[in-house]
Amino acid sequence: MNNIIAIVGRPNVGKSTLFNRLTESRKAIVDDMSGVTRDRHYGKAEWLNREFIVIDTGGYVANSEDVFETAIREQVVIAIEEASIIIFMVDVTTGITDLEDDIANILRRSKKPVFVVANKVDNSMLVHESAVFHSFGLGEIYNISSMTGSGTGELLDDIIAKFEVVTEDETSHLPKFAIVGRPNVGKSSIINAFLGHDRNIVTPVAGTTRDSIHIHYKQFGHEFMLIDTAGLRKKTKVKENIEFYSVMRTIKALEEADVCILMIDATTGLEAQDINIFHLAEKNRKGIVILINKWDLIEKDHKTMKKFEDAIKEKIAPFTDIPIVFTSVHEKQRIFKAIEVAQQVFENRAKKIPTSKINDVMLEVIERYPPPALKGKFVKIKYITQLPGIAPTFAFFCNLPQYIKEPYKRYLENQLRENFDFKGVPVTIYFRQK
Numbered sequence: 001m002n003n004i005i006a007i008v009g010r011p012n013v014g015k016s017t018l019f020n021r022l023t024e025s026r027k028a029i030v031d032d033m034s035g036v037t038r039d040r041h042y043g044k045a046e047w048l049n050r051e052f053i054v055i056d057t058g059g060y061v062a063n064s065e066d067v068f069e070t071a072i073r074e075q076v077v078i079a080i081e082e083a084s085i086i087i088f089m090v091d092v093t094t095g096i097t098d099l100e101d102d103i104a105n106i107l108r109r110s111k112k113p114v115f116v117v118a119n120k121v122d123n124s125m126l127v128h129e130s131a132v133f134h135s136f137g138l139g140e141i142y143n144i145s146s147m148t149g150s151g152t153g154e155l156l157d158d159i160i161a162k163f164e165v166v167t168e169d170e171t172s173h174l175p176k177f178a179i180v181g182r183p184n185v186g187k188s189s190i191i192n193a194f195l196g197h198d199r200n201i202v203t204p205v206a207g208t209t210r211d212s213i214h215i216h217y218k219q220f221g222h223e224f225m226l227i228d229t230a231g232l233r234k235k236t237k238v239k240e241n242i243e244f245y246s247v248m249r250t251i252k253a254l255e256e257a258d259v260c261i262l263m264i265d266a267t268t269g270l271e272a273q274d275i276n277i278f279h280l281a282e283k284n285r286k287g288i289v290i291l292i293n294k295w296d297l298i299e300k301d302h303k304t305m306k307k308f309e310d311a312i313k314e315k316i317a318p319f320t321d322i323p324i325v326f327t328s329v330h331e332k333q334r335i336f337k338a339i340e341v342a343q344q345v346f347e348n349r350a351k352k353i354p355t356s357k358i359n360d361v362m363l364e365v366i367e368r369y370p371p372p373a374l375k376g377k378f379v380k381i382k383y384i385t386q387l388p389g390i391a392p393t394f395a396f397f398c399n400l401p402q403y404i405k406e407p408y409k410r411y412l413e414n415q416l417r418e419n420f421d422f423k424g425v426p427v428t429i430y431f432r433q434k
């Protein structure tokens with residue numbers, strides 16, 4: 001959990017090539033399914049059954065010549081603060097630049113694990129060339145070729161060995177709601193509204209500062225943790241890297257959260273970056289609530305809400321069973337409703353349906369509309385069970401699992417949603433041979 005690997009380094013060393021290699025298989029699956037735009041700079045990867053997030057920091061640096069060195073230095077500082085592991089990538093064919101010496105100086109002061117990766121070691125002749133990088137004083141040099149993949153296995157073996165272990169504390173069992181969204185949508189404002197409303201809020205959580213992201217809320221019979229992604233921005237001198245910083249914070253918050261409260265600015269609507277956050281939450285099987293904030297700024301009639309909802313659902317399809325709440329933090333409109341909805345989504349995500357109940361309902365659903373025959377073969381679904389785990393997952397046992405296609409799977413998902421209410425929660429369905 002919460003393992004974020006940031007790849008830093010100057011342009012052209014091969015960061016995005018490695019990023020693509022690490023995230024490739026998943027990208028294909030996701031793109032096929034949804035056909036949506038996808039952030040090319042962060043994504044999920046997996047090695048030996050350990051999942052992690054990879055960030056290609058190069059994707060967040062402006063091209064302009066005069067800012068780029070400052071931006072890269074700043075990025076390295078942010079990466080040290082926000083990532084769990086840093087890959088410092090250099091190019092074996094070009095040796096060391098001044099900028100890279102600077103980066104090494106910053107990284108040497110880091111408490112986070114740093115892996116120096118010499119890229120473009122395409123053949124064994126080049127291995128000894130990478131010895132120059134020992135002058136960074138950052139330990140072992142990993143020789144890889146992002147292009148062919150050679151050396152990446154050893155690198156990943158050592159990286160996952162450094163993954164953080166999750167520590168439990170007295171708040172671990174509480175629902176965790178992450179407030180996420182692009183800059184200026186109103187994240188700090190809503191957090192302040194909660195804080196201002198309630199003197200019982202316990203902050204900071206032990207061992208963290210006010211600027212940290214955890215806020216323990218306890219009032220009106222509700223108790224939960226809010227994960228704030230806006231907090232620190234005001235303090236740090238993040239100039240060139242607002243987007244990078246905000247993506248880092250968002251990913252971290254999402255990883256920790258049970259439910260992601262995605263805030264949108266009503267005056268701009270749902271944009272590409274919001275959709276990326278949405279899909280990241282979906283892929284991570286987190287609960288999702290969408291808040292359309294600054295609702296006070298919108299001129300409305302009785303159709304406006306419906307129009308907004310439809311426009312949003314079109315953009316997030318096919319996963320549209322999502323609660324949408326129209327808020328105004330300025331006018332204190334529906335902000336507690338937002339929390340109630342998040343609580344409901346949390347409960348939906350934790351819901352366990354007894355096997356007998358699922359079978360009663362779903363076998364009838366299937367009988368009414370059975371899977372279409374394929375190549376003259378009939379698919380027979382025999383029984384269904386909910387698998388243990390944090391997010392709702394169902395196994396449908398049948399004779400020919402490979403013959404069930406996407407549309408029928410979607411039909412089953414919709415029926416599960418209609419009958420059992422999984423609003424705001426990604427539902428996973430497997431077909432198993434029986």
Ligand code: GDP
Pocket residue numbers: 009010011012013014015016017018058119120121122144145146147148
């Ligand atoms: P970035 O700017 O650091 O993201 O670098 P890119 O991934 O865009 O790579 C820069 C150039 O180096 C591209 O032309 C890549 O094809 C090339 N490149 C990346 N990895 C390797 C490698 O392992 N070997 C060789 N020979 N070229 C590579």
Ligand code: GDP
Pocket residue numbers: 181182183184185186187188189190230293294295296297327328329330331
């Ligand atoms: P953040 O960057 O997401 O934390 O956004 P802020 O909370 O800093 O809010 C950005 C700006 O939007 C500030 O000027 C807020 O006063 C304003 N704002 C936040 N919520 C609302 C709202 O519901 N209505 C209006 N009109 N303005 C809002």
